[in-house]
Amino acid sequence: MQTNPHSRTQAKPRGWLRVIGLGPGDPALLAPAARAALSEAEEIIGYRTYLQLAGPFRDDQRVHDSDNRVELERARQAFQLAAAGRRVVVVSSGDPGVFAMATAVMEALEQAEDPAWRQVDLDIIPGISAAHAAAARVGAPLGHDFCTLSLSDNLKPWSVITRRLQLAAEADLVIALYNPRSRARAHQFSEALALLREQRAPETAVILGRSIGRADEQVIVTTLAEIDPAQVDMRTVVIIGSSQTRVIDATEGRRWVYTPRWYPEER
């Protein structure tokens, strides 16, 4: 059993490292624990776009922004600073543990270049993930069994991705897709759609949630047959309903989507 880090009431005298998630980007959905970590931090590390959402920062805080592709470098820098006695926050969007910085921080810890890194006072502060934020905007599509898959093949083979999609479709899970479509690999999203269309009905509900909670938020409720790949990019979470997912037409053109708590005996 491990003690609860959130119950600590005072900052320890030596450095620490906290990995936070901003949630979807709306300050009204940012956990007070993450807000406090940002306020107490001396060093703030993260991808440029997320730091803009997390700021503004004070003059006495050092901000280390970077490109999106250097997760492990950022994690190492965080340990170096914290081991040197600094109070360090690593910023992710959404939940830091879902296709985000907490994993890179763990990787850096395991490979620790300096034994002092293992002594660092380390906390992961969870956040509201992009999938849950997108789901809430339309109702409860993740209300029953679901899976969360990344379509990016930067670090895993495409064959593993298609196999997982195939099995998730067979299991009739609702499927939340992260990193669905970049300019460099637009064809893969089309391939994934083709695979899912073989398994699920054309009228299956699909939700495209982009930049949820930010000024440029877009939420689209569509179907597996009608989905327009041009509306999908790396900032979109795509939620594919199961055979049971239902759409409710409400007033003012609003559509709600949910996956019931029950499941029929035989399909």
Place this chain on the structure above:
Amino acid sequence: MQTNPHSRTQAKPRGWLRVIGLGPGDPALLAPAARAALSEAEEIIGYRTYLQLAGPFRDDQRVHDSDNRVELERARQAFQLAAAGRRVVVVSSGDPGVFAMATAVMEALEQAEDPAWRQVDLDIIPGISAAHAAAARVGAPLGHDFCTLSLSDNLKPWSVITRRLQLAAEADLVIALYNPRSRARAHQFSEALALLREQRAPETAVILGRSIGRADEQVIVTTLAEIDPAQVDMRTVVIIGSSQTRVIDATEGRRWVYTPRWYPEER
């Protein structure tokens, strides 16, 4: 496209209904939007145990507590009150969209006994789910593809559950199990474990997270071979690692668990 409810700055004059998630239970992890909804509410509806975490409430707020098995009744009551012009909050733990009240609220909306229910100003405010909170306490076990399954067969056939477990295991997904084991169906958790043990190595990392963020929090890092079912109940989230999930032994007996961002070419 739909407008962002969180950007509303003033309460509307007529009633409203907000479905909130408390997150894991620690106030430091409660979204400010959920806190504000609780403060503005005239009627607060929920399962007794969760209302105790959400309170205390003011004398001018009416609290409707109930047993845990009457989700749909609670949802209907919420619409009745909101349609009558009251400001109503329905309280869930974790994220309201994950095996929680948002689904029952959608069901009540679809079956609306009174057309006025469809006019109700309705928002779902997401929260930090129990799985993400448990994951954060040990590192980043959900850092790669994962699925979230409920083991309860109250509303779905056990055959659907075992089929999904089997396919999720074949897909080598990390598996987060909700409602893993009640007194009435203790044998089902054992059956699920037996199924997973056929597919995954005995040393596969398993996390048991119970009452995360609350006074009686328990976090146990164990393995698929060594898991003790007596340590698992309905308040536990069980996270079963994939073939890639790794454990790091840190100082002071602390163990971190994460699932790497990369996946090998061939298994």
